[in-house]
Amino acid sequence: MPQPQDKTAAALIRAGLRLPQLRLLLAIADIGQISGAAAQVGMTQPAASRLLAELERTAGAPLFDRHPRGVVLTQAGALLARRARSALRDIATAFAEVDMLASGAGGVVRIGTVTGPGLELVLPLIRDMRVTYPEIEFDVTVDTSDMLAEALFAHRIDFYIGRVLANVNPRDVIVRHIGPEPIALLVRKDHPLLRKTNLTLQDTLAHDWVMQAPGGLLRRAVEAYLLRHDLPPPSRTLSTSSLLLTLGIISDTNVVAPVARSVADVLVSPGRINGDLRILDVAGDMAVDPYGLVSLRDAAPTPAVARIMTLLEDRIRNRAARPG
Known part of the structure; x- marks a missing residue:
């Protein structure tokens, strides 16, 4: 057979x-x-x-x-x-x-970012890339700089936008400088501080604050700013790293919340995420230490990652060149 x-x-x-x-x-x-x-x-x-x-x-x-x-x-x-x-x-x-x-027209790009640049730089870039390079897939991690640095060295992300902390060997990374990250003080639209004339930073300390946990970069920047202006840190604070929880607390109470200015601008824009929030007209020069685009020195990027990094660097240069 x-x-x-x-x-x-x-x-x-x-x-x-x-x-x-x-x-x-x-x-x-x-x-x-x-x-x-x-x-x-x-x-x-x-x-x-x-x-x-x-x-x-x-x-x-x-x-x-x-x-x-x-x-x-x-x-x-x-x-x-x-x-x-x-x-x-x-x-x-x-x-x-x-x-x-x-050619870099397709592939996966894993981006890490702190919240402010995520809204200001990464989100607009991804929106544009859906039209010009629809075959590029994005994986975005939003976290603090220390967690992003850990993810970078574990090769879970290709690069991140944030800060290089003291425990990172500068020889191991390449940093493209972006600039300081301005901070704004966010409150609900009916907050009593909005009705106060000649508002000062000291006036805000009479209210509860919601901030990052002790040791967080934004919190350290706020506390250092208060110290330079001979003011104590807020006496009553709620600590959280959750922006969603922060927004819920702001909406229901008279707390003051320091957040990245780029985040605050989105939150107070009419018709955007929440038009019921306001930025206090005080401490306009408060900012977190400069941040940058951080990648590993000894890791060759894929063509897609190299393309996205180049486009981000172009946008960073264009932003720096804008007046004001």
Whole structure:
């Protein structure tokens, strides 16, 4: 009793299956003549006949019938041609995707960012990239600089926008300087401080504050600013790193919340996330230490990552060049 032939992909390749055979089969399906099909794929008719004979041996079945006016695919030939057309299309698509990856027009880019630059720089960039480079997939992590640095060294992100802390060896990273991050004091729209004339920073200390946990960069910047102005830190504070919780507390109570200015600008814009918040007109020069775009010195970026980093650097330069 004859044994069934092994028709796995590896066995077919070992048996001599080749792409030119499939291309020739498709040409015959389209043209109906061996001579015309051979000319279309760029070979002689004897070479075409030889390839077809090899393909029939590999398939183990007749693939076409000869007629006075040409050749017609058998049922087996038509089935193989249909599958071959799909396979060649998939191969062409795969090579197109490889080209896209190599050019930086596709791939995955893993960005880390602190909240302010995330809204000011990363979000607008991603919005534009959905139009110009829709095949690039973004994975964005929003966290504090210390957690982002840890993720960078663990290779969980490709780069981050934040600060390089003292425990990071500067020889291990490349930093593109961006600038200081302004801080704004955020309150609800009916807060009593908004009705006070000649408002001072000291006036805000009569109210509860909601801030980062002790040791957080933004909190340290606020406390240092108060100290430079001979003021004590707030006596009543709620500590949280959650922006969502902070917004909920601001909306329901008379707390004062220092947040990145870029975040505050979004929150107070009419029709945006929450138009019921306001920025206090005080301490306009309060800011966190300068931050930058941080990447590993010894890690070569993929083409997609390099493209996005270049576009971010362009936007950073354009922002620095704007007056005011």
